[in-house]
Amino acid sequence: MTLLQSFYFACISVSPVLAILLLGMWLKKANVVNSEFIRGGNQIVFNIALPCLLFINVATNPLQKNLDTTLVIYAAIATLLSVLFLVVIARFTAPKSQRGVFVQCSFRGNMAIIGLALAVSYLGEEIIPVVATYLAFITILYNVLSIMVLTTFNRSMLVTILKNPLILGIVAGLIVSLLGISLPKFVTQPLNYLSQLTLPLALLCIGASLDWHSAKSNTRVTAIASVLKLAIIPTVVVSGGWYLGLGKEALIVLFLMSGAPTAAAAFVMSKQLTDHGDLASEIITFSTLLSPLTITIGLMILGEV
Structure with a gap:
């Protein structure tokens, strides 16, 4: 594949997500949807549609077939090391009160929506089970680490993590898969219908939530966090995976998961646990608007590997 072909393939993979x-x-902007629609749509996605998709x-796919143990273990270790690195960087780049939000927004990517959508667009729908098993483990780690960097960990926070609809959907799916339970069609068909809502509705709501003009109150911290999230961390993580001999498909999944823009959940947790939800909102907006460029460049480079 030539460099031009890699660039073209990367563009056509990113463009459907960008279009939505x-x-x-x-x-x-045209007032076709409003804040109530966005709030309701997000609740449907995170409480119903996305858990159904993950479940x-x-x-319905054998765990042994789709679980890339090396990829998941490496991703978990890379995430932990990234957080430690960001904790150090935060001491020099963000005011003390904003450091927890800075760290969370710099590592917590929108894997389950934008990362998954891009993986499907670039690698095809057959990659969904592989990404779902990846998310099964890394999502739990993300939630634990997010709470640890934002506040003191306690029992109530553990309960919050365990009640997360995404984690419940993943754990239920793992149980069914490990026990070898065959689900009847009258169960799987409605779940498939709900699953198909996930990506288009989630991307519409994310797009409707974005406001370029809001990403200006904390310009320096926002810019540094976004560059770390979209460029520096995924470059280091993927380079490490390449050095360890991960296959091309695994490297692409690793890049799309680690290089996805900051997750909307980062705003929710920052709002609940700190006084700097505005900073999280700005980083989410800036990183999401910038991500089509960085992801296109990354996919183009990986196309040459």
């Missing part, structure tokens, strides 16, 4: 994000922005893809 831009459509969401236009619908909000059905984990439950």
Whole structure:
């Protein structure tokens, strides 16, 4: 594959996701959708549609076939090391009160929506079970680390993690898969219908939530966090995976998961646990708007590997 072909393939993989994000922005600007629609849509995605998608893809596919143990272990170690690195960097780049938010927003990517959407667009729908098993483990780690960097860990926070709908969907899917339970069609068909809502509705809501003008109150911290999230961390993580001999598909999954823009959940947790939800919102906006460029460049480079 030539460099030009790699660039073209990367562009056509990113463009469907970008198109839905831009459509969401236009619908909000044209007053076709409002804040109530966005709030309701997000609740449907995170409480119903996305848990169904993760459950059905984990439950109906053999775990042994789709679990890339090396990839998951490496991703977990890389995430832990990234957080330690960010804790050090935060001491020099963010005010003390903002450091927890800075760290969380710099490592917590929108894997389950944008990362998954890009993986499907670039690698095809057959990659969903592989990504779902990846998410099964890394999502739990993300939640634990997010709470640890934002506040003191306690029992109530553990309960919050365990009640997360995404984690419940993943764990239920793992149980069904490990026990070898065959789900009847009258169960799988409605779950498949709900699963198909996930990506288009989530991307529309993300697009409608974005506001370029909001990403200006904490410009320096926002810019540094976004560059770390979109460029520096994924470059280091993927380079390490390449050095260890991970296959091309695994490297692409690793890049799309680690290089996805900051997750919307980072705002929710920052708002609940700190006084700097505005900073999280700005980093989410800036990183999401910048991510099509960085992801296109990354996929183009990986196309040459």
